[in-house]
Structures are given as C-alpha cells and as structure tokens.
Amino acid sequence: MSSLDWHNYPTEGFYDELIASGSVPRPTARALCEYLASLSDAELAERKEAAEIAIRVMGITFTVYSEGGMIDRAWPFDIMPRIIPLTEWTRIEAGLKQRVAALNLFIDDLYHEQKVIKDGILPADVLAQSVNFRPQCVGITPPHRVWAHICGSDLVRDKDGTMYVLEDNLRVPSGVSYMLENRVVTKRVLPELFESTRILPVDDYPSQLYDMLAAMSPRPGDDPQIVVMTPGIYNSAYFEHAYLAQQMGVELVEGSDLVVGDDDCCYMRTIYGLKRVDVIYRRIDDLFLDPEAFNPESTLGARGLMRAWRAGKVALANAPGAGVADDKVVYAYVPEIIKYYLDQDPILPNVPSYLCMRDKDRDHVLANLDKLVVKPANESGGYGMLVGPHSTAEKRAAFAELIRANPRNYMAQPTLTISTSPTLCDGHAEPRHVDLRPFILSGPQTYVTTGGLTRVALVKGSLVVNSSQGGGSKDTWIVDLEEA
Amino acid sequence: MLSRVAQNLYWMSRYVERAEDTARLINVNTNLLLDLPRSAQFGWEPLIYITGSHEHFFEHFGRAGEVAVVSFLTGDLQNPGSILSSFTSARENLRTTRDVMPREAWEALNHIFLYVRDNLANGVSPRGREHFLREVIQGCQRFNGFLEGCLSHTPARDFVLLGRYLERADMTTRILDVRSASLLTRESELAPFQGIQWMSVLKSLSAYQMYRQQVRARVRGQDVLAYLLQDPLFPRTVRFCLARLKEGLHGLPRAEAAMASVDAAERQVLEADVEALANAGLHEFIDDLQIGLGAIHDAISATYFTYHEKDAVPAAA
Numbered sequence: 096m097s098s099l100d101w102h103n104y105p106t107e108g109f110y111d112e113l114i115a116s117g118s119v120p121r122p123t124a125r126a127l128c129e130y131l132a133s134l135s136d137a138e139l140a141e142r143k144e145a146a147e148i149a150i151r152v153m154g155i156t157f158t159v160y161s162e163g164g165m166i167d168r169a170w171p172f173d174i175m176p177r178i179i180p181l182t183e184w185t186r187i188e189a190g191l192k193q194r195v196a197a198l199n200l201f202i203d204d205l206y207h208e209q210k211v212i213k214d215g216i217l218p219a220d221v222l223a224q225s226v227n228f229r230p231q232c233v234g235i236t237p238p239h240r241v242w243a244h245i246c247g248s249d250l251v252r253d254k255d256g257t258m259y260v261l262e263d264n265l266r267v268p269s270g271v272s273y274m275l276e277n278r279v280v281t282k283r284v285l286p287e288l289f290e291s292t293r294i295l296p297v298d299d300y301p302s303q304l305y306d307m308l309a310a311m312s313p314r315p316g317d318d319p320q321i322v323v324m325t326p327g328i329y330n331s332a333y334f335e336h337a338y339l340a341q342q343m344g345v346e347l348v349e350g351s352d353l354v355v356g357d358d359d360c361c362y363m364r365t366i367y368g369l370k371r372v373d374v375i376y377r378r379i380d381d382l383f384l385d386p387e388a389f390n391p392e393s394t395l396g397a398r399g400l401m402r403a404w405r406a407g408k409v410a411l412a413n414a415p416g417a418g419v420a421d422d423k424v425v426y427a428y429v430p431e432i433i434k435y436y437l438d439q440d441p442i443l444p445n446v447p448s449y450l451c452m453r454d455k456d457r458d459h460v461l462a463n464l465d466k467l468v469v470k471p472a473n474e475s476g477g478y479g480m481l482v483g484p485h486s487t488a489e490k491r492a493a494f495a496e497l498i499r500a501n502p503r504n505y506m507a508q509p510t511l512t513i514s515t516s517p518t519l520c521d522g523h524a525e526p527r528h529v530d531l532r533p534f535i536l537s538g539p540q541t542y543v544t545t546g547g548l549t550r551v552a553l554v555k556g557s558l559v560v561n562s563s564q565g566g567g568s569k570d571t572w573i574v575d576l577e578e579a
Numbered sequence: 580m581l582s583r584v585a586q587n588l589y590w591m592s593r594y595v596e597r598a599e600d601t602a603r604l605i606n607v608n609t610n611l612l613l614d615l616p617r618s619a620q621f622g623w624e625p626l627i628y629i630t631g632s633h634e635h636f637f638e639h640f641g642r643a644g645e646v647a648v649v650s651f652l653t654g655d656l657q658n659p660g661s662i663l664s665s666f667t668s669a670r671e672n673l674r675t676t677r678d679v680m681p682r683e684a685w686e687a688l689n690h691i692f693l694y695v696r697d698n699l700a701n702g703v704s705p706r707g708r709e710h711f712l713r714e715v716i717q718g719c720q721r722f723n724g725f726l727e728g729c730l731s732h733t734p735a736r737d738f739v740l741l742g743r744y745l746e747r748a749d750m751t752t753r754i755l756d757v758r759s760a761s762l763l764t765r766e767s768e769l770a771p772f773q774g775i776q777w778m779s780v781l782k783s784l785s786a787y788q789m790y791r792q793q794v795r796a797r798v799r800g801q802d803v804l805a806y807l808l809q810d811p812l813f814p815r816t817v818r819f820c821l822a823r824l825k826e827g828l829h830g831l832p833r834a835e836a837a838m839a840s841v842d843a844a845e846r847q848v849l850e851a852d853v854e855a856l857a858n859a860g861l862h863e864f865i866d867d868l869q870i871g872l873g874a875i876h877d878a879i880s881a882t883y884f885t886y887h888e889k890d891a892v893p894a895a896a
Contacts, residue, residue: 328675341678352583364582366734366883367832 099132099139099524104517110256111526112177112516123180123574126292128517130285131175136522143519146174146284155276155334170273171567174284177516177529177549181295181575187250187258187533188543190443193433195246195535198263198420200436202242205419206232216435217428220452224503225419226473227266229381231388232416235405238311239539243420244412245304245376246535247271250443250547252514259446259511261530263429265413265421267378271300271534272335273568274548275342281570293575295545300534301342304376307538308343311410312373320370321345322363324353324377326395336378348372350379355399359406374410375400381415423506424450424472447509451502460507461498464491467507469498482558484510513558516569518551528552530560531571546571584679585738586884587672592742594669595688598662599719600750601652602712604629607783609708614775623648629750629757630660646703653711654699662715663699666692681729684722691718732830740827741879748820749872754783755807756865759800777803784815801857808848817868821845824875837878844871 106116113124120128131139147169155170179187204211205228211217222228247268249261278297282289305321312319325336327349340347346363354362354369362369377384383393388401403409419425427448430441449456449467460467469481481494498505515526533547549571550560560566608626624643627636632651635658640647655661659668670692677685694714701707723743730736758780777798781787786807793810794802810816824841828834847868856864 337678346581347678348581349583352581364886366580366582366585368886 099134101128101132101524104524105526108254109512109526110252110254110514112179112252112514112529114517121178121180123576124178127176127178127288130288131524139519139522142284143174146172146280149280149283150276153276153279155273155280170276171553172277172280173518173527173551173553173567173569174281175517175519175524176281176285176570176572177531177551178572178574179531179546181573181577183258184546184573186442190260190441191248191533191535191543192541193437193439193442194248194260194263194429195243195537195541197433197436198246198265198429199241199243199537201432202414202417202420203236203240204436206235206242206416211432211435214435216431217425218452220503221424221428222419225422225425227381227416227418227422229416229419231401231405232414235414237414238313238410239537241537242414242417244307244311244414244537246537247532248535250531250533251446251511254512254514256514257444260429260443261446262423262426263421264532266380266418267413268532268534269332269335269378270532270548270550271544272338274534274544274546274571275300276338277548277568277570292572295573295575297545297571300544301339303536303542304339305343305345307536307542308374308376308410308412310538311412313407313410314373317373319373320363321374321376322348322372324348324350324375324379326350326379326383330378332378339376348375350394350396353397353400355397355403359399359403359408361397361400361403361409372409374412376412381418384411384415422472423448423470424452424503427506446511449507451498451505451507456507457498457502460505461495464495466510468510469494469505469507472504472506482510516549516551518553518569520553520555525555527555528558528560529569546573580679580734582884582886584676585734586880587676588679588735588738589742589879589884591669591672591676592739593746594665594672595719595722596743596746597660597750598665598669599716600747601630601660601662601665602715602719603785604754604783605649605652606709606712606716607779609705610782611776611779615772625757626652629753631753632658632660649703649708650699653702654695662702663695666695679735681725683729684725687718687722687725691715691722694718734831737827737830738883740823744820744823744827745872745876745879747815748817748824749869751784751807751815751817751820752865752868752872754780755804756862756869759804759861773800774798780807786813786815789813801854804857804861805853808851808853817848818845821848831883833882837875837882840871840875840878844868844875847871
C-alpha cells in the first residue's frame, strides 16, 4: 500500500475531475484510484521514473528561449491521467462540432456577403477593427467552404461542474502531438489499467488529419502531395511539426523549400527537381506566409503562396484569414453566431463575457477590475492579460487607462474556479488545476479527438498551464463505463 | 528528398570528416616535431596553410606558435574550420535532418560535440592532446559507423558519401601540397630527415601501415605521392575517394553533370606523371586537382541544392 490515501484528498472549494466531494473517487475513476493506492511508494516512484525515461528516450521535447539560446526541454508530464466519462464526452464532442461548423460558416460569410453584419448580429465595428481580418481573402471560396480545418478549443470546468469553452484557436493551434505521446507513455507506465478499463484510443489522429488534408487537394484522383510547413527548428512547436510530418509520412518543409511558378502552382525543391505540392498544412502565421502578400520582411514564408492559393492551385490549412474568428471579442458573439447560422442552441456554454466596447459592459468591468480577468482581443498564449484578483491597484489603474483608450480591444470574464485533478507531487496525490484542449478537424466530415490534451498547472494554486511557465500535461482518458 | 535536407546531410558529413582530418593532422604534427632537431623545425605554420585558414589566422595572430595554432584548430569558434566549429555546424545540420538519420548517430554526434566543448584545455596541453585527438577521431568513427550499420541505402546515404569523400579528397590533396613543397626541394636543410617527413605525411592519413604492406621499398617521395594519389585500395587516397563519389552519384537522379566532373578529376589523377611531378610542377598539379574537386562540389550543388527554378523541369508528381 502506498501513502496515496484518497480519504485525505482535499475536494473542498473546487470541482475535482476524479474525486467527488467527500473524497470518494468518481465511478469512472474508481479503478484507477484503487490501482494507484494499491501500489507501494517505491512502485509509484518507479512508474514516475519510467515515464521520465520514456519521455527522454522518445525525445519528446519543447523548445524554450533562454539567455543561452534555444534549448530543448523534456516535456513535463504527470502520470495520473485525467478522466472524462464517455457519456459526458459525447455531449462535449457534439458541442464542439456544432461550434466549429458555425465558426466556419461565419468566416466564410465574412469573406463573402457579410450577412451576419447586415442582419445586425455582429456590429460592423467589430469586423472593422479586427486585426486578423485579411482583405486579401475576400471572395475566396476554399474547398468545402471550410476555413478553420484544424481547431483547438480550450475548455475549462467551473466549480459547479459546468464545462465552458474558454477560447477557440483557429490559427495554428498546437499540442496534439503531446496528446498522442502522452498516451504512448501512459500505456507503458500503467499497462494493467488498459486491460481492465475501457479507455477509448486516441491514435487515430494522424490518419484522420492526413485524410482531411488529402480531401482538400486541388487535383482529386491523384496521389496528393501533402507537406507540413514549419517556421523552422527554433519554433517552440518544431517537435510537433516534425512529429506530425513523420506520422503522416509527408515532407516537413520550410518556406525556402517552396517555389511558386509563373503557372501559379506551388512546387517544392527536391533532389529530383521541382515537385508539385497540393496541400500545405502550414504551421506559420498568416502574416509570415508570403512576403508578396503580407509582411515583405518575412523570410519564413514562400513568395507567391497567396497567389497560388487564390488561384486554387494549392490548398492551405488553415486557410489564411481564418483567425478572424479567433478574437476574444468575436468569441463573445459565438452563441449568437451558432443560433444565427445553425438555428440551434449552443450545446457548450461560453464563459460569460463583458465587451468593453459596450458602454454598460465597460462600466461594469471598470467597477469590478479586481474580480475579473481582462483579456486583449487579439493576443494568444495568455499575453497582455489582467487577472484581477491577483493584481495590484497600480496595475488595475493602468489597465483601466488601456481599456478607456481602446475599448474594442478588451473583454472581461469572471474569474472561474477552474477544476482540479489529482497530480503526483512528491509521492502524494495533490489537486492541481487543469484545462482541456480537444482538436477538431473539419473537412467533408468533422472529427474530434478522443478527449484532447489536458494541461496541468504543476505549481500549487497556479492557474498557468503553459509548459514554459511551470505547466505540464496528463493523459486524458475517455472511459466507457457501460462496457467496463 | 527535399533539396534542403540533402544539402544539410552533405554538409553534416563534410564537417564530421573535416573534424576528423584536422585531428589527425594535429596529432601527426605533434609527433613529428618531437622527432626533428630544433634547428630543422618548420613548426606549426604548415597546418595553417593545409587547412586553408592562413588569411584568417594571421589577421588574429602574429606568429604561428604551437599554442596559437593548436587552439585555433581545435576550439576556436572564430575559425569556422576548427574541430569545435565543425562539430557545431555538423550538429546544426543534423538537427533539422534527424528524421532521416538513425537516432544513434545523433547521439554519437552530440556526445563528441559535448566532449570537445568540455575538454578543450586538454587538446592544447601537450600531455592531454593525444588522448583528446584520439577521442575526436573515435567519435567521428563511431558516428560514421552508425551510419554504415544503420542507414538504409537511400539518397540520404548517397549525400553522406558525397560529403565525406569530397572533403577527404580535398584534405588529402592539401596535405600533399603543403607537405611536399618543403620536401621536394632538394637542397632543403631538412634533407636528412626526408624519410621521417614522408612517413609523417603517410601517418597523417593513417596510411603508413597499409603503405608498407603494399610498397615494399624504402619510403621515397615519389612512391608516397603515387600511392596517395593513385592507389585504388586505401580509403584515403584521392583515387579511392573519387570512386566513392561515383558510387554516391550512382544512386541519384540527374547525376550526369556531377558524374562528368568526377570523371574529369579521376582522369587527371590517373594520367598524372608522378615521377615528373616529384621533380617539378606538383603545386600546379594539385592546384588543378583542387579546381577539379571544386567543380564536383559546384556540380552537386547546382544539380541538387541551389538549382534555379527555371532550369529545373518539374518532376512527375
């Protein structure tokens, strides 16, 4: 018996993913919790070490920038999985599909007729001031009218157990490779549980991704030439770019490998000569894609790529301009967007949001800065945020100024009490805050990963799940109790 | 295979070979100087010329003394040809091509890079130097061994071969050029030590033992020259290297221009009148040969790495 004693596990004040109040494991987590408790301290430490060795040997890293240059760090991983019952997941999955379907219709509308504005759903101002709207994309119709082929939506659970959508990443969301590798590591470390519990597999993703990309090819029938386009070795997600290319069996290219000819076709430079490229899964931001169309200083992109895309000679995933819906102000309108395009009620709720561009909302925000989280509209990765309860009066005053100067750029949300999940800390299970990033693929069909990437704030009390700032991750189990 | 990947593999392989060759050079020079009388020493300067870094070196150092030359050639990051720089560049090239290389090769390269970086002082000190240089050579051999044992015979391996053997041929001709300049001058004050010095030329290419097995006579200048240029069997002779280049090109598409340039260099080597060269004109001959090796590099580069879009016919998808 280990010193893991669930009776002492604190569940007050938070919703815990595995342990219900009263320190009783939830039904789907019972097998896991009993199993972990049956291990001796030494065995538990051994499992943890085995996971660390597996991560080193498999070379799972992420890149961080430090004073000494770029370094690869081992991916921080916690061996205690996070569990979601299949019944709940089925509902979440449906909610994500609904949401992404509406978002794609919305983006397509914005680049065509803009009915959503004409019908008074979205204020014209919001679009006019969007930094991610690309006039270069107006009038383009990508294959299947899909713009956000790969979406990573962040979900968090509040105190009462409600799962909210916190944001939708429609530009170049990352993390899916860690989701896949976390499962490989967990299977090595806790193989017994995979025999006794019905845990849904996750490893279908690379082939689903390949099929979705192949379906976008402008030359149907042929064996499409698909590539993953990376900004290069110094990008923090380079591991993932290389990993996905390898898993799909396609080339990993950089901008300098690509050439757009006078025929508007895109080619890659190979030792056999130029080879036509049909589909590019680009992991590079819009503005760096093509110095001809966007930032002329960009050395990461390929000259003429937008020309080739507009001519329909090459497919890009995600489509340029898809980020227009990846905006924290647009986010606030998503429930109405769903209703407008699909005539359905949203299955997954948004976190209540106050838009500073609305006078009433702004007054509320300015009066309650100490209770709210204020976010700039167009930043990702948690930059430029104010977390009211953890801020100083000085910082709040500075933020109030920023909000008054540019209300369109800010929105605020109540501070959620994000759920926790048991995490191995010094041989004990302690509650740590977690979020969840499922990935949604949109093509002829829509596919949602089984679960997603659970990120965990490894520092006690912290809400920061980013790996560069003390965050780690866990395997995510969708457990089917019916079949167990 | 992407051109960029091919180019990275080619350079990675060249850099590893360069590091090994440089280590051999330093090692042999150290030993040779111990054998020669002080008055007859030509010192460390020739190494700077062999590695083609004299301009760069004399910009920073006034005199080619032992410490300056050895530090310059082992750990000086300002010198792009130093052992440490070579490993750094090899590692950068391999970093982006890890997918096509066996994992052990990456680990071996990392290992030797870290060893060199952390033990530079040993390389300069006379007592630690031999061990240090041996580690470098063994590190390179280990790396090449993993490629030999675990890398499929795909274009990836072909570009590794091209890089390794072109670099090696280049180094062998440089050694011949610089070493022979002093040796072939008859009235050289070093004349009594000619035998030792020709042996050192062989030794800097680890060729002494094999040479003795094949060439039974006393070590003579023109025999050594003929051996290092024309012997088809020893793995560091120019002829041998050129044959490996052909083997590498054989597996690659569109190799006509590069193959023709290797053929031209090979003809030049085979048709050389070594006896006459031993008396006069060696330097000019080597110059021409170096131009020929440069042409091979240019042909490889133009065909596979940097070809102009307009010249390249789109390949069938």
